[in-house]
Amino acid sequence: MAALPNRERSPVFAAIAIQLVVFGGIYLLRSPLEGVLDYPVPLLWLSLSQGLIAGIITRGFGFSAPWVIGQVIAPPLLLFALALNLPSWIFPVILVLLVLVFWNVAVGRVPLFLTNRTTSEAILKLLPKKKGLHVTDLGSGLGGTLRYLAQKMPDARFTGLETAPLPFALSWMIGKIVGGRNLDYRFRDIFREDLSGYDVIYCFLSPVPMPRLYEKAKKEMKPGSLFISNSFEVPGHRPDKIIKVADRRQTKLLIWRM
Structure with a gap:
């Protein structure tokens, strides 16, 4: 059809x-x-x-x-x-809440996917152990992955980008309460962000934005930096490495070295 x-x-x-x-x-x-x-x-x-x-x-x-x-x-x-x-007011309230949570589904066909702890642990093992490392989560959702990584690597910097209003607000508030100084959340479109300052990019998005995002990363990221996608491939670009995570959903981390 x-x-x-x-x-x-x-x-x-x-x-x-x-x-x-x-x-x-x-x-x-x-x-x-x-x-x-x-x-x-x-x-x-x-x-x-x-x-x-x-x-x-x-x-x-x-x-x-x-x-x-x-x-x-x-x-x-x-x-x-x-x-x-x-009561009649409940329906518009529910609609507004759904829009605030799933905004990216409507505008970019990117659902709210949450990275589980097992996968976060696998990502931690992939991060280069160097002082001043800068890592970003493109579409950081509720921010749990970056909070975990920031606690484990206090000498690195972690930045989350999110445009769904409610998940961003929650991640920003929780980050201010329990996050460290090496953690930052920004309300920003991932395609308007300059990626040249990041050593590692992690994303858990959908198949739709991956080709465009990969080309942007390839153009802007420094040589030797890492581009990590949770589950979603980039058509025509074979990853340099694939890590199979031992979780219930059998997550795959696809890794490209820029």
């Missing part, structure tokens, strides 16, 4: 468009179907049908499993929330 226009840039809006189209189709077919069955179709059946059809279409357009699951469960969850007769 052909891809939706601009799906790579706005998957949230594409997913909403699918739901709206399916809802319109079900609405148009509801009356004829009730005429054939000779009784009203329950709203629960309609919401379950909408979710299932939307999920199938979403998968057909090449979306990943989390998007499909979200499409399937969204209509019945909305119906359930309406049945609870919740």
